[in-house]
Amino acid sequence: MTFSDMPAKRFKTRRRLLEATALGVGIALATPALRAQQTPAHLRRADPAEIQAIVDAFLGGTQPVTEGLKLDMPVLGDNPASVPVKAVLEVPISRDVYCKELILIAEGNPRPLACRFEFTSLAGTTEVAVRMRLIETQSVQALARMSDGRVLAARRHITVTAGGCGM
Amino acid sequence: MSTPRIWISSDTPQAGDTVRVRVLVEHRMESGMRVGPDGATIARNIISRFECKFDDDLLFVWQPETAISQNPYLEFTFVARQSGELNMRWMDDAGAVIEGKKTLTVSG
């Protein structure tokens, strides 16, 4: 009996088998070396009080200035796993007046403090850029403390969608 | 471990020039928020400290947290003052270290 002589009902069994296997799949079956960085859906953005605490700790009572620091980010992020964020100091800097500390806050992430920079007077840095993974549309804040005590602040909103490649 | 990818706007700048650097290392940046097939949380292991020195002098420290993407990318500017080596060091939670450097010849 050739393969093609097999009764049609055997193919129906196959169909059910396929469906059952599909429904039963609930765990990652990728090869061990490849596991993507998905943040589970049950993790939600941090609550506003936590963000305020981070900001207050940085400000240390100083009133922030909303000029002199620019946040360069796309308005639309097509890849939430890698959103480019750039902070640019627009005030003049020198060996004496420079940025000592800079933090970036991803307000919508479960752990909102994204990173911290600590500079020395030698660096002369006026720009830093990183890539963030953002779990949802949100605002990103940058806070920069200058060596003379000023704190500069900037904040921008970004809409995040997935699948820039294949949608 | 991974070799850092380093791009620099110029390795022969004039003294006082602003130099732009882009670096990228391959690292999982396991956030500690993911759950494995057995239901247990996968332990966090991210690059949590990056130091940039010029010869032996510290320029800055970068402390990434879990919001920083896998294969962490960093771009920064600094002022070239004299010839020497830009030394960079990445350290992760498990104690692994990645190093990279770029030699600068500064004129003027």
Added chain:
Amino acid sequence: MDRRSFLLTPPALAISAAGLPSNLLAAPAAIHSHTTLLPRRGTGPRIVVAGGGWGGMTAARFLRQHIPEADVVLLERNPTFWSGPMSNKWLIDIVNTDFVNRDMLSPANRYGYTLINTTVNGIEREKKLVLTTHGTIDYDYLILSGGIRDAYEAWFGNDKYAAEYTRRHFPNAYIPNAEMFALKRKFRDFKGGTVVMTLPPPPHRCPPSPYERACLIAWHFKTNNIPGKIIILDPKPKIAPIGEGYRAAFQELYPDIITHVPNAGVKEVDPFNKRIKTAAGDFDFDHAILMPPHQAADIVWYAGLIGKRPDGKPTGWADIHPRFFTARDDDDVYVVGDSMGTISDQFGHYPKSAHVAHAIGKIVAKNIAERVAGKEVVPVLPDNLCYMMVNADPQEEISVVFEYEVDSTGRVLQTQIDMDVRSPDLVAKDFAWIKSRFDDFL
């Protein structure tokens, strides 16, 4: 003598058969499209693979490996294999023609599948029959791995003359292999002027490659002092994927050559007067690489397996099971590679890359083997990665990696990681990657 036997017997023999010496070889019977292309052999399943590209050749090889008794038949309209990957490097002679253009007979012999050089012109699924220009062939399982078609109708409607004129004069060379040499020759002979490149709307074949092509052609202009400009007309709001890496390359390596125009969806193409109207303005050109929208290959349409949108219009892509790649309406038909439709509402389609086609070809071969053996069919996820050369001296590349996992509801999720700091060490990785893939099926 009835008409049928008249057609099958050449006239000369029919008239004077009795007078011919017996040691003369019989003239071949006339072939037409209703003859059987190939009778069945053996007692194993007959698996037809329509399309001998990265996905189809990989599937054919692994089907034979996993199911030694299977009668595997690969149908391909091109006489040789042409690789999309590396073809941009080939345009500027970084690799030679032998690298991208390969023999298909040797792998067929080595892996033990039957290769037939023919064009599929119909599929009758209820009869499990594939119709080709050389005859019909029946199947137990069918793999459609035909890649993409250029949907010029989106620009020209029924005006096939305009479509064919556009293809001939402004080829995009995204489908092997009719246009490859014409494209290369055009740029070799190019003396200067404005080149526009229209990108298709997503999803399309190899999303990062048009930008790579722009980089390498710009490098060719720069290196050879050819006064050329390249205008990329991109329907997307920004460069994607590897947007930052490409943006840096355009600005730092080719600032006077490449202009990227976002939100420039094509509205009207006049190939005769060399003018194009887009949502971002009108552009006159001296030469162009015109990429119309992409769709699943013709064979998916013949099979009646194109998906439907809620409004009833065709999606243009195969409607498939997202984990098993079987056609929704027919689980004896698999779709492998660029023709595949939506996988997930999180990211849409798998990126239409050769890497993915190869991965899926392997997975489907394994799944079919499991079905034939009566075992549980295990769904496996692919991965994806693309290397793109943005500078040819020094040679520097950028890359992107995609990883997939399944959430608790069975939905496939994608993570994309751009490696956009251009560096020379990715060049070696690129060549190592393609060597390992070619070793799998060529």
